[in-house]
Amino acid sequence: MTFVRPPHLRADCSECFGLCCVALPFLAGPEFAFDKDAGRPCPNLRRDFRCGVHARLRETGFSGCAVYDCLGAGQKVSRLTFGGRDGRDGPDEQGAAERMSEVFPVMRQLHELLLYLTEAESLPAARPLRGELRRALEEITGLTHGSADDILAVDVWSLRERTVPLLLRTSELARARRPGPRKDHRGAQLAGARLRGADLRGASLRGACLIAADLGGADLRTADLTGADLRDAELSGADLTGSLFLTQPQLEAARGSAATRVPYGLERPAHWRTAASTGR
Template sequence: MAHAPLPPLPVLQADCSQCFALCCVALPFAKSNDFAVNKAAGTPCKNLRQDFRCGIHTRLRDEGFQGCTVFDCFGAGQQVSQVTFGGRDWRTGPDTARPMFEVFPVMRQLHELLFYLAEALTLPAAAPVHPDLRRVLATTEEWTRADAAALAALDVSALRQDANTLLLKTSELVRAKVPGRRKNHRGADLMGARLSGADLRGANLRGAYLIAADLSRADLRTADVIGADLRDADLRDADLRGAVFLTQAQLNAARGNAGTRIPATLARPAHWA
């Protein structure tokens, strides 16, 4: 029996040229290793220009704004700007500012879910849950087209819980194909851990804290890394081909080199050696 075609998905990659700099305004950030200053939610970043461009885009890391270089809205910015609000920006239409800033974080969660659900549907091992994945994907996609009021009232946590049950099952099905004992480090504190050359094939690293961990030469093929914090992790010469639910933002936050093997669907970060 043929499946119904998937709904056309919104673009799940950020296109800043079609966004009204929502990540630079709507979201707060605190002075830290990731940001040079404090900024409240709804307040434009001091580096934001009138044309919605970043005034220090090419120098973000040098100026102390590393956090900006690793953030990924999964295309939510242009969806809110061009679809939800029909191209009206918060500068020329101040009445749109508050609802636009409220909706942006919601849309980002929806787009992130679409990213994971779409990936799960490409994995042959997850075929037993593909029908349910398609159902949740269609529901999530429909929400991305809702109006601002409906999006602001959406219980995203309930939608995420439904999706996460399926993503967990997807992970189990994929990793079950890996022979031998598979390591379970779900939610583990592995900050600064020495895992150079470790065999982490099929490992469960969901939500693990791998900040500044040494993963050089590690084998992470088919490891589940959804939600894993890879900030400043050493991925030099590591193998991440087939890593499950790996995102561009995770790669951008880590350190790698020309020998780091990554999925073909992701790009090698410009700051890697």
């Protein structure tokens, strides 16, 4: 079972006007070196819309930026919704810049739903639901191609309410292929939990808080990791192959090693320490 994220759901900073560096707010703390308000360009954003400290994000106090992924929303808003207007020069561009900052977070949420639905449709176990998944994909894809006004009018909460049950049914079908009992840790508070070597095959960890949890050597094959908070979670030696709905930002937020088995289609984070590896 493999899933490779399609190009339109991958961030391409070369086609974006640095929207995440403008639209999103952050507060000084462990993940950001200083405060920034929504809609205000980050001081590290260069004239060419590239980050001046991108190669040194963690070293300069911006680990929060290192784990962020717009899932392709940035280039879609920049190039499709606003037709390549960068919101920088000209008498009417200030308004466009402000609108882009409003549209971008909505587009990011729509792309997140597209990512989960696309992976769900690719699962062999999802065959009975493929028609429903395809219709949901077509609906949300159509929304992302609307005007700025159309996108801002989208009721994302209602859309999630209709989409999540379909994803849950898909998860159940995929995890049911794992024989035997399956642990249900959906939404569980497992911060700092000692789960080293745990058999979590087919478990539901949707929305679980696993901050700083020890998952070293754990077997997470076919586990549903939708929205699980893996910040500083220890994944050294863990087997994540075949896990469901795991994203690159989740891996980037965790700690791992060369022995961590990463699903095909995702990349081993560069900051993970090097160790002898028996897996990918």
